[in-house]
Amino acid sequence: xxxxxxxxxxxxxxxxxxxxxxxxxxxxxxxLYWYRQTLGQGPEFLTYFQNEAQLEKSRLLxxxxxxxxxxxxxxxxxxxxxxxxxxxxxxxxSSESRARDDEQFFGPGxxxxxx
Amino acid sequence: AQKVTQAQTEISVVEKEDVTLDxxxxxxxxxxxxxxxKQPPSGELVFLIRRNSFDEQNExxxxxxxxxxxxxxxFNFTITASQVVDSAVYxxxxxxxxxxxxxxxxxxxxxxxxx
Numbered sequence: 001x002x003x004x005x006x007x008x009x010x011x012x013x014x015x016x017x018x019x020x021x022x023x024x025x026x027x028x029x030x031x032l033y034w035y036r037q038t039l040g041q042g043p044e045f046l047t048y049f050q051n052e053a054q055l056e057k058s059r060l061l062x063x064x065x066x067x068x069x070x071x072x073x074x075x076x077x078x079x080x081x082x083x084x085x086x087x088x089x090x091x092x093x094s095s096e097s098r099a100r101d102d103e104q105f106f107g108p109g110x111x112x113x114x115x
Numbered sequence: 116a117q118k119v120t121q122a123q124t125e126i127s128v129v130e131k132e133d134v135t136l137d138x139x140x141x142x143x144x145x146x147x148x149x150x151x152x153k154q155p156p157s158g159e160l161v162f163l164i165r166r167n168s169f170d171e172q173n174e175x176x177x178x179x180x181x182x183x184x185x186x187x188x189x190f191n192f193t194i195t196a197s198q199v200v201d202s203a204v205y206x207x208x209x210x211x212x213x214x215x216x217x218x219x220x221x222x223x224x225x226x227x228x229x230x
Contacts, residue, residue, distance in 0.1 A: 031215055042119075042206050042220030043160070056217065089158065095215045102215040103150065106160035 004107035006092050012113045013082055020078045021110045025094030032075050033104060034067055035091040036060065043091055049075060050097065082114045117142045117209050121221035128197050129229050136192045136224045138207030144168075149183065149190045150208040150218065160206070166190065197228045 005024045013019050025032045031050050035043035046065070047057045051072040061067075064082075069075040079086055089111050093104040118141040128134050140149065151163040164174065166183050174181050178195045194201050204225045208218040 033217065035218075040222075042121075042208075042222050043218070045217040045219070048217060091160065093160075097213075097215045102213075103162055103165050104215070104218060105162065106152075108157075108159045111158075 004092055004094050004105055006090075006107040006110050008110055009108060010111050010113075012115065014115050015084060016081055018078065018080045019082060019112065020076055021090055021092075021112075022074060022076050023092030023094075023107060024074045025092070026096075026105060029094035029096045029105075030072070031095045031097050031102075031104075032069055033093040033095075034075070034077050035093065037089040037091055037109070038087075046077075079112075082112075084114045087112055087114045117144075117147075117211050117219040119207050119209050119219055119221035121207055121224050123224045124222070125225040125227065127227045127229065130199060131196050134194050134197050134201075134226060134228075136194075136205050136207075136226070138190045138192065138221060140188050140190065140207070140209050142209060142211050144211040146213075147209055147211045148213070150210070151181070151190075151192050152206045152208060152220075153203045154206065154223070155203040163192075194226070197226075199228050199230055202226060202228045 007022045033048040034046040037043040047067050049069040064080045067077045089109040091109045092107045095102045095104045120139045147168045149166045153161045171183050180193045182191045204223045206223045207221045210216040
């Protein structure tokens, strides 16, 4: 068990470009979550999946954001036409809903800088 | 809607001093879960503890202890005999309804332990 992994760890892009992040959850976990953390703040929920179904989306997730988990394993988060306000740490977490202890385990995050 | 407030933004102590981090929460749900996470300088969120709303028993784990009081909607965290390695940002979080639901985080408290 290698824990939750995220790729890339850092991304620098120019305003207006599209970016895509990947998250690989802990292998037996059926739930996968995306959060965003700006400097000096706590993480904020964006969306989550149970298997391949996207069950909830935050109002923070504008039309420029899309998340997928096509086979119920890894997930991608795409941001189109990036803006400077998108600069943040994007955190992925996973959990097993059928387990007694279904707390969320977090990955190392992808830090996005939009110039 | 849920809300978590961590009024202390930063606490600085000298090694071996005790430090208590405050957390106050708001929710209309009768079933909810409270969490503490640690975020060291490396950035990865580390799970510390989970409590459910029906269990007000305080807990001690090594140098860490937690005090849950429903009457004041508080879930405070104490580090006894602090060490330099305890330097990190600590987040209190809440999930309503089930532990695997989305987390609502507080703004975090930065703890700096000086040698």
